[in-house]
Amino acid sequence: MSPAALPIRIEDPDDERIAGFRQIREKDLVQRQGRFIAEGTVVLSLLAESHANDGDFGAEALLVLENRLAGLEPVLAKFPADVPLYVASRPVMNAIAGFDIHRGVLAIGMRRRHPDAKTVLAHLPAGALVVVAGGISNHDNIGSIFRNAAVFGADAVLLDETCCDPLYRKAIRVSVGTVFKLPFVLGGSHHDLIASLNEAGFSLYGLSPQGQVDIRQIRPTGRMALLTGAEGEGLPAEILNSIQTARIPQAPGVDSLNAATATGIALFAIASAMGRL
């Protein structure tokens, strides 16, 4: 097995062909125009799968540390020949990226399509399970929500417009690349998302330590959506008052679970009750 594209050697960090990989941490902070940086082999495998299967995400270029080229062949071979593969020595790669890329491989990717919530929901099966999050501003939590959703077989993730971008470099890494696998929408208000879910026949449960129903008592029927709110504040009262709510039982007198962990536990309970696990 050999890489689908022939490696192109980069000697000059100012080479225009690798401009997209330059000063990555600065790019993390500014508008990235639909592009993102993916790093590490598991993440790149999922990006390659989406690229090859005409999924929502494609790869534009790869940059690899020269002494890792042989070891990375299995993952590089998953990308077709029209994705250029650049190779650099460690000093050149570090000068390009602006810090030490110890994983030894980077990709520039882009989102090919931006389906809206209605379109995503319309394509889901009858017994679908969906995660909805509002106000999640922490990239670790966004990434963890995707990882947990994928592990428990959720069909899609809907994020309101106040959530941070799951295609931020750290969020992609924490998600272990599942952002490329699970259909997701980022945009619209919590209310818009709830309206779309209601229209698509979903039963909605808002997660809250003060939820009406113990999550272990829910007997799901049809399509299910689990809603989670911001770290700290949780879901706004007006939303909790407009839908059914569920609580994860816990010991008294302790702070509640982290938002991503709570979503993971709720998914475990509901996917179990739906007979999906």
Added chain:
Amino acid sequence: MSPAALPIRIEDPDDERIAGFRQIREKDLVQRQGRFIAEGTVVLSLLAESHANDGDFGAEALLVLENRLAGLEPVLAKFPADVPLYVASRPVMNAIAGFDIHRGVLAIGMRRRHPDAKTVLAHLPAGALVVVAGGISNHDNIGSIFRNAAVFGADAVLLDETCCDPLYRKAIRVSVGTVFKLPFVLGGSHHDLIASLNEAGFSLYGLSPQGQVDIRQIRPTGRMALLTGAEGEGLPAEILNSIQTARIPQAPGVDSLNAATATGIALFAIASAMGRL
């Protein structure tokens, strides 16, 4: 209500009385001789509780941003008068700490006692539930394991000698201060901990995606211990071969859960089955 100790104004970042608060990030990286830095009100409340109730942790000094003094009175008042309370302006506080302390309050604490695993286990009730972790090298994961253990009412946390320190500043913060609440041991090999647990009559279950028993099928009797391994590798094969093992069911073809999240879900399932939630 007023702070138990009268505030002492610090004008000079080089003042010897606040030497323990100097250049905090550098201190994070070196030997801290049993001392730690705690930050934020929820964390400080739990430290104050341990201090006041002769728990394993005590406070040595507090440093507060002057314009936050009034708002922080409820938490500061939980510390007795023998804990000195230093107050500084923002420029002085930032010069002391070496970065912007946006939470506005810091404490230096120390561990008063270091009970070993046998002593901790001997003090637990008949139906105890314990978390055991080996090889957790990430401070976020260590902190999350404590938070999840506290939320689901675990009685103690045992960490083998290859785990990182839960009293590292970031781990304390991620644990939301539960490191001060839950009895814990850091030290000994995984084998030593397993021997102590066996001697104390615990049923041991190692968590692994390849575990023999579905975690939902376990019917606990007596004392229960849940073991988790390092991120990535999980528990070593020789340990998995020497104890009972449990798996959290998941969708096929996806990477497994994060170690801390897996521990949270296993605790939720087992604490439920034990009738503790």
